[in-house]
Amino acid sequence: GENVEQHPSTLSVQEGDSAVIKCTYSDSASNYFPWYKQELGKGPQLIIDIRSNVGEKKDQRIAVTLNKTAKHFSLHITETQPEDSAVYFCAARETGNQFYFGTGTSLTVIP
Amino acid sequence: DAGVIQSPRHEVTEMGQEVTLRCKPISGHNSLFWYRQTMMRGLELLIYFNNNVPIDDSGMPEDRFSAKMPNASFSTLKIQPSEPRDSAVYFCASSLGARAGGNGELFFGEGSRLTVL
Numbered sequence: 001g002e003n004v005e006q007h008p009s010t011l012s013v014q015e016g017d018s019a020v021i022k023c024t025y026s027d028s029a030s031n032y033f034p035w036y037k038q039e040l041g042k043g044p045q046l047i048i049d050i051r052s053n054v055g056e057k058k059d060q061r062i063a064v065t066l067n068k069t070a071k072h073f074s075l076h077i078t079e080t081q082p083e084d085s086a087v088y089f090c091a092a093r094e095t096g097n098q099f100y101f102g103t104g105t106s107l108t109v110i111p
Numbered sequence: 112d113a114g115v116i117q118s119p120r121h122e123v124t125e126m127g128q129e130v131t132l133r134c135k136p137i138s139g140h141n142s143l144f145w146y147r148q149t150m151m152r153g154l155e156l157l158i159y160f161n162n163n164v165p166i167d168d169s170g171m172p173e174d175r176f177s178a179k180m181p182n183a184s185f186s187t188l189k190i191q192p193s194e195p196r197d198s199a200v201y202f203c204a205s206s207l208g209a210r211a212g213g214n215g216e217l218f219f220g221e222g223s224r225l226t227v228l
Contacts, residue, residue, distance in 0.1 A: 032215055043202055043219035044154075089154065091217075096208060098144070098167060099217055101154045
């Protein structure tokens with residue numbers, strides 16, 4: 001089955017700086033890569049996703065890049081704000097199959 | 112549009128008791144997933160259903176765990192008998208698969224926090 005690895009497990013940045021979280025996957029059949037943000041006491045919430053026919057996607061301060069050849073994808077958050085502090089999960093999925101999640105990155109934005 | 116609805120939000124029970132967690136997926140979604148989240152193991156998939164049919168239950172820890180989906184708008188996860196090591200947050204999530212005309216996005220409920228004493 002698929003194996004998703006996520007790094008780093010914890011990340012601290014100064015407010016206004018950028019944060020980058022990286023994931024690798026093993027199954028070349030995976031074609032959908034979502035990112036989730038989980039705040040304390042809440043369920044994971046989808047913040048951005050990318051499909052295998054696209055190399056980059058942007059939504060305001062958040063961007064995701066995908067390198068299918070190398071089987072890795074990354075989340076980029078620019079101009080970080082304290083409210084960006086949360087746990088972020090990456091995931092990979094092949095159409096119709098289950099989602100495979102990374103182990104999470106705890107992001108702290110220091111005011 | 113209501114999201115995935117889970118109940119109860121919190122449950123405290125004693126070892127040996129039966130626990131039933133409930134989930135109402137987003138209307139129209141055809142896939143439903145049950146996850147367990149702990150600090151040690153992260154998000155673990157327990158079981159998922161497509162069109163109310165269990166597809167993969169290999170993540171169910173043992174026979175004490177069972178899940179049902181009697182119709183498209185309701186699912187239960189049951190633990191009988193419960194043990195302290197079952198303490199975790201249990202999430203239900205739903206999606207409308209690409210093959211069913213959706214985009215495959217997965218939406219989570221707020222979770223049920225279970226504490227077994």
